[in-house]
Amino acid sequence: xxxxxxxxxLDVVRREGHRVTASRRLVLEALLSADAPVSAEAIATGxxxxxxxxxxxxxxxxxxxxxxxxxxxxxHAGHGPGRYLLAGEQDREYLACESCGRLEAVEADALAxxxxxxxxxxxxxxxxxxxxxxxxxxxxxxxx
Amino acid sequence: xxxxxxxxxLDVVRREGHRVTASRRLVLEALLSADAPVSAEAIATGxxxxxxxxxxxxxxxxxxxxxxxxxxxxxHAGHGPGRYLLAGEQDREYLACESCGRLEAVEADALAxxxxxxxxxxxxxxxxxxxxxxxxxxxxxxxx
DNA sequence: ATACTTGCAAATGATTTGCCAGTGT
DNA sequence: ACACTGGCAAATCATTTGCAAGTAT
Numbered sequence: 001x002x003x004x005x006x007x008x009x010l011d012v013v014r015r016e017g018h019r020v021t022a023s024r025r026l027v028l029e030a031l032l033s034a035d036a037p038v039s040a041e042a043i044a045t046g047x048x049x050x051x052x053x054x055x056x057x058x059x060x061x062x063x064x065x066x067x068x069x070x071x072x073x074x075x076h077a078g079h080g081p082g083r084y085l086l087a088g089e090q091d092r093e094y095l096a097c098e099s100c101g102r103l104e105a106v107e108a109d110a111l112a113x114x115x116x117x118x119x120x121x122x123x124x125x126x127x128x129x130x131x132x133x134x135x136x137x138x139x140x141x142x143x144x
Numbered sequence: 145x146x147x148x149x150x151x152x153x154l155d156v157v158r159r160e161g162h163r164v165t166a167s168r169r170l171v172l173e174a175l176l177s178a179d180a181p182v183s184a185e186a187i188a189t190g191x192x193x194x195x196x197x198x199x200x201x202x203x204x205x206x207x208x209x210x211x212x213x214x215x216x217x218x219x220h221a222g223h224g225p226g227r228y229l230l231a232g233e234q235d236r237e238y239l240a241c242e243s244c245g246r247l248e249a250v251e252a253d254a255l256a257x258x259x260x261x262x263x264x265x266x267x268x269x270x271x272x273x274x275x276x277x278x279x280x281x282x283x284x285x286x287x288x
Numbered sequence: 289a290t291a292c293t294t295g296c297a298a299a300t301g302a303t304t305t306g307c308c309a310g311t312g313t
Numbered sequence: 314a315c316a317c318t319g320g321c322a323a324a325t326c327a328t329t330t331g332c333a334a335g336t337a338t
Contacts, residue, residue, distance in 0.1 A: 019337050023294070057296080095265075111262075123285065133277075138268060205304090225301080
């Protein structure tokens with residue numbers, strides 16, 4: 001399910017028997033306009049005022065609903081709150097820098113060798129889509 | 145700092161100007177007798193009654209103190225509480241199965257190739273010692 | 289009209305902190 | 314003695330849940 005624009009996503013919502021509400025629209029607009037995964041809190045405040053705001057509990061409920069519909073997913077990168085993103089970027093995974101907090105996007109294919117190397121160890125199937133690889137990005141590794 | 149027995153660890157505690165107390169002893173004994181990383185809660189209950197119990201807040205404070213002394217470390221494996229272990233197993237890292245919850249220990253060396261492959265991507269230095277690799281173990285991957 | 293949703297408050301789980309009485313050294 | 318600790322309650326952070334009032338269909 002690749003989400004490219006708001007109407008397409010709202011169609012899915014309606015088609016699956018859910019209602020199109022302001023809160024739901026906000027969540028999708030926020031994710032559509034964000035250039036990186038964002039927290040539920042950030043969505044609830046309308047990305048700091050750039051969009052209308054909504055109740056945090058409703059945002060969480062809607063993130064879950066939209067997740068069930070396959071429109072949204074989220075990642076847990078190190079400490080801090082979960083970060084949500086559109087499922088459209090299904091083939092994109094992240095490297096989380098524990099120093100500067102940035103998420104570095106990589107194509108899932110690029111991690112194929114990594115997954116294979118881990119599978120060799122004991123048949124373990126690594127999944128980085130929900131719990132990304134944590135470490136230090138190039139800049140932070142160089143710095144301190 | 146490789147911890148092999150209680151007295152050795154307590155010597156470090158004293159040497160660094162900290163006091164040897166029942167709660168501190170409990171934390172170390174629990175970690176010494178556990179065969180896998182355990183939660184603060186499990187330590188506070190004396191591994192379910194096998195050892196004397198202690199206040200949860202004290203356990204957390206002691207885990208932090210012992211961590212500062214380099215005697216203890218902890219990992220965040222998927223959802224759920226953090227799991228603590230002796231720093232003696234410094235060279236041991238874990239693969240966390242999100243299906244059955246088990247932690248599979250692997251020698252850090254075994255992940256050298258994995259780390260190298262990730263470094264190739266963008267100079268990112270992966271660190272699995274604090275946020276382990278999450279996925280499904282061989283048994284769960286086969287099952288469902 | 290009516291089931292799905294919202295907003296607000298209260299509950300949860302993990303962890304932290306304030307405070308004062310207790311105790312290693 | 315005295316600063317370091319422990320116990321207990323209350324605070325925090327992220328997230329979930331209960332419930333009555335609101336609204337999309």
